[in-house]
Amino acid sequence: MHPRARIHADPALQLDQIDCLPDALVLLILNKLEDVRSLGRCSAVSKRFNELVPLVHDVYVKIDRVVTADGDADDAFNLSSPKARHIFSHFIKLMLFTIVKPFHSMRNPSGTGRPVFPQLAQHSPVQVLKNFSHVRNLRVELPSGDVGTEAGVFLKWRAMYGSTLQNCVILGGTLVDRKTVAVGHDPSTEDSGSMPESFYTNGGLKLRVVWTISTLIAASTRHYLLQSIIKDHPTLRSLVLTDADGQGTISMGMEQLKEFRENQLPASACSNRTQVPACSMKLKYAAYLELPDGLAMQGATLVVIKPSADGTSGGHSSRKETEAFVSDAFDGPFKFAAKALMKRRTYLLEMNGF
Secondary structure, X not given: OOOHHHHOOOHHHXXXXXXXXXXXXHHHHHXXXXXXXXXXXXXXXXXXXHHHHHHOOEEEEEOOOOEEOOOOEOHHHOXXXXXXXXXHHHHHHHHHHHHHHHHOOOEOOOOOOOEOOOOEOOOOHHHHHOOOOOOOEEEEEEOOOOOOOOOOEEEEEEEEEOOOEEEEEEEEEEEEEHHHOOOOOOHHHOOOOOOOOHHHHOOHHHHHHHHHHHHHHHHHHXXXXXXXXXXXXXXXXXXXXXXXXXXXXXXXXXHHHHHHHHOOOOOOOOOOOOOOOOEEEEEEEEEEEEOOOOEXXXXXXXXXXXXXXXXXXXXXXXXXXXXXXHHOOOOHHHHHHHHHHHOOOOEXXXXXXX
């Protein structure tokens, strides 16, 4: 039997090995963690962690759910509900409320100090991020997409902003399994890229216009709501605002953030978003498009949007830059769809700023 003294652990072995790690290595580990909630838990572990967490460079903020002040889910402002989808006259109002909810504690721009939407609970990524002083790469995820669509309709969009819109691309259609396509459908009977006459008469073109307008409203509203975050974090190098549905994404790189800070945001008639500049749009369409992984799209549509040459813009991208933006906007089979549609015939549209 060992002497009693040997039963006790050697005090030298009780040293916390994490304390031996240099701060730079601990910060590297915390940067890999990214999630703001997990980082918050880490800050409670020790005084050292509490001092290091605010220095993290990469931060991910996920907004899971938004509730009203009385604790009930605000379904009335959900554009994905069947009722809201069919009330076009209230479209813009509903759109703004749906997007603004996650940022409800933003202060009224009139300077009154009151929340923009006082009926909503007081939580926002703006407040959470105030605890971080060295953020370089920020990703914010909203709980759902902003643009309501009919059942079965697939819609994705991506926009790049500086002080105003620089590029935007929309991909939409009805996503189906190729096995479910009606028997007798022969893709070889499709034309070389021209839109069928029925596209103009059955509301197909009108629907694409609605997609485009609603997407631009959603993007400009998200852009407006990023002002406080960008202002509070001069160290930002990249900023991505997306949603859990993967429907829409706004991205800003170093050049866009610099241009955002140096130029005044164009005012809009609506106080809750930035102005959408006059735009030129290239619409490409395929009645049926086969995709990888056994998928297909019916009524596949690609809309590429750029500020017009005479519109207010923070710098116009070249054709090659725009094509690269469209090519990299989506992943997987949707990347294939965008590239395939880029080869189709182009239909030009013009839109005034609003």
